[in-house]
Amino acid sequence: MTDEKTIYDPEGYRGILRDRLIKDKIRTWSKVSVKKGEAYYEGLLLPRSQHTDDDYVTLKVDTGYNLGILVDEETDIKEIGYQKGHYKLPHVDVEFKKELPNVTLLGTGGTVASRLDYRTGAVLPAFTPEELFSAVPELTTTVNLTPKTLYQILSENFRPEYWVKTAESIAKEIESGANGIIIGHGTDTMCVTGCALAYFLRNLPVPVVLVGSQRSSDRPSSDGPRNILYAAQLAGYENFAEVVISMHGTPSDSYNLVHRATRCRKMHSARRDTFRTLSDIPLGKIDDSGTTWFKDDIRPRSNPEDFYLDAKIDSRVGMLYFYPGMNPDLLESMVDLGYHGVIVIGTGLAHVGTDVYPALERCQEEEIPVVMVVEPLYGFAQLRVYETGRDMLARGVIEGENMLPSAAYTKLIWALGHTRNLDEVRDIMLTPIAGEITNRESPRGFMIMQGIEPGIDQILKNL
């Protein structure tokens, strides 16, 4: 591979236009002129993004704006200049301060800050210490933060093995004396990873805070910088030792909520305050004046010597969302495909249609645990109330109590990593490990902080 060849690769261009650009030696990032009848344009030739029309070029003109032009046979396009970009970041000296707590930030792909390449319009995640501390300078005075990159993936591309590696990395940091851990994570599956970590990290001695940005970090209004600052505060200073998610509590930049990962769910595709604690209230909130804890069952920091990692998993677990008219062959085929366990999200109290019974019987015969959780998300799976539920219990299903689907899914993966004995799996699944099952349900869990209620601040004061 010669350099020249890469330079002359017209990035993103396809088909005839690409051939033409190569033939005429027109590079992306070069200054070009485009003439077409009376029209004349000058600008930087930008790379073309995927899934766009083949025959157009994208130009960045002198005002900084971009526009597209169709290049056909009558169009004259010429390279008239080329200037290579250079991307060296200034070095930021970050002083280690003895009096500050040590916090490790493990990045998995969620970006809380970015750099913007105005020339190209590219968004580069800020993850090196230089980038992160330049973008959010306040971080340097809050804690001694050590950023490390584990993955750079979109959170929907996470896999159970990645949870394990993340947990191992956390364990290593804890053993090296970190006072708290922050996990930078894409928000889509943040809760799932959070649940897995909550089971893997036994006798957790320090806080593990999952954080991300719900509104992209390339915008001045991003929630990312505040989220990371609050996460640093929580991980470095607060006396708790659980896996939590801390993100905006309202559309305002007013406070962040601290959610127990196993009770937390993303409830809106885009809003900053998307994360909610379901069937309970959040552990607490944090704002510029400090942290307020709402709950009294929070695990405090503990001796790191008692800490151990238990990340044995069996990822052959599937999840079925039952719906009226669902063909039971879906469940049958999971058995055929050799799945070791299934989470079924059932209607209401966790029911499935009678059509599915034979498939349940097959699971029972083949000793494949089927764990029922509730489609309404709030409340308990209760199969003893109606005849249909009792029929299901007779076919060996496990009532998943009030585990959220993500909590049940990760837990079954973890349980099966330890045993495939049905009774033992049932035992593990029904024993609360990290708050994924609550032994009682407070009415507050469906009322408070489940939306933006008028007068919420007053309610909070009285908690």
Add this chain to the structure above:
Amino acid sequence: MIDPNNLDFKKLGFHAGLEVHHQIISKRKLFCNCPTILEEDPENMEYSFYRYFRPVLGEMGDFDPGMLVEFEKGYKVIYLANERNTCTYEMDETPPFFPDMEAIEKGYILSEYFHCTSFAEEIVVNRKQYLDGSITTGFQRTFISARDGWVPVNGKKVRITNLHIEEDAARRVNWDDTSSRTVYFNLDRLGFPLTEIITEYTDVETPEELLETAKQIGRVLRISKIGRRGLGSARQDVNISISGGDRVEIKGVQDLDLFDVMCRNEVVRQYTLIELKKEMLKRGLTKDEFEHTYVDISHLFQSETKHFAVICPKMKGLFGLEVQPNKDFGLEIFEKSMLITGVPRADHYHSDESDGGFIRENSDYPSNLGIDKQLYEKICAILNPKENDAFIVVKGSEKQAMHALKKTIERIKMALDGVPQETRRFVKNGNSEFLRVIHGKDRIYPDTDTPPVVISLDTIEEITRDIGRRPWEVFEELNSEYGFSQNKVDLLIRDEQLDSFYKFTTELNMNAHLAYKLLIDIPRENRRKDVIINEEIIERIAELLASEIIIPEQLDQVISLLSKNEHLTDEELIDQLNIKDLSSEELAAIVKQKIDFIGKDKLQTSENEQRYLPKIVALVLKECNYSIKGQTVVSLINSFIKEAI
């Protein structure tokens, strides 16, 4: 200060460009499906939330200096919102929806009006950063429709460099206290489709040309029926520079009548700042001489609040220079310090105030630190300024006062470079105040939330095929054919009567002046009397005139009858007009009688004839209930006069 009313603009090298922002009529907002309705009371709200903004790091790991100044202001931005016109998009809680095609199409139509030659055949949505809180995302979504157009201005072409379609910003409410660190916006206006029309700023050389440019652009928005009407639907930003000065953008001029005073006051400001620079250089000043050494002099004041002072070497007499009417250089500096740090102007003081410079005292923002001669001496005793030195005092919390002094010194240093490039806010007296450091093109980047939209040249051609005549073409035509003034043409455009005008004059063969009277004069006169003549009545009268059921002289009567009862049938109308069927003898008798009434002798000279003839005609017509044409009466009168001679 040079006299603002006596400036030779060409000699001063005056140049000015326009950025016209005009809302586009459309059913929905540009990037969401909210209706374009404004709240009548902008402080009305159903819910509110607040945000802080911070600049996004550039590719080199640094921040855009303009953005950094915005961040330095440390605004807490409170948004007021209402359910009916605001959704989660305006709250920046959800990604944009597909852009409004109506607005996109209108962008191309406008481009065609402005003779643009280079169209965007594919729309690429860009983000333009704003940290002032006016846009919840921190950037405005904006795209080019076309480039390279022009408008004719006093015989030359003023080029239109770019025509953009973009989303309007939120409306700032509670503007009163510019030193406050909390700012309020109502979200109702955020997302309204807007066109931004930018002119080439080297093409305009006088304020008159600037005004005419703005008017031509305004005419297009009106004639095309694309521009929204009403208060606040249009805003102009003006770029001004003179030789040796620099490009200064003045925002928020809503009234074209104020262009002239704004240009004059800005020219005076730049001229004075250039003179100031020369004087500073003459005094041998360099930037290094200004030190950030702030002296705590709080003990001299009867106040809990801190007071800090700083020496400004060799600056004596320069803070007192009048840079704009009733504003000295000191106050100009303090405006900037206030906006960035939140320390009110009145809490800043410069030593020229006690030392012969009285402009500050007469300004809108005199100092309230109460530094009299005695206190002045005491401060001097502490600071020990040299003969030619000046000093500045700021009152505030330690942090704020230090911040303000830092900004003050930085601004004084900039005076050695002359006129700083900045964006300023127009204030009512024609002056302007610092708003922000001018933004560069480095704050524009592609919007990753919206895919490009292909609009082929064929589609553009289809969209723009049927645009009507351009305002200057209409003027050309009506002026050469009927001698219409620009003012008359403007009224036809402004009242949106051009289509009817063409219809009346061509299809109905109506006299152009009569058509104008019917479409403009009569409705306007009646409106002044609070009588609204609707379009149907005008249309019907035009038909009646065309079929000669009524004659022009009966217009006033017909209007009065129809405005009282528009359901009158033609027969009833004619009946009520009470037309007399006069024989020619009867008419001749009436004419004679009226001539005698005025006096035959008064018609002897042609000068008098001009004066009295119409009076006689009016009297005759009135007597006949306007049942005959004026022309008939005129020829009768003329024949009588000839007879008499």
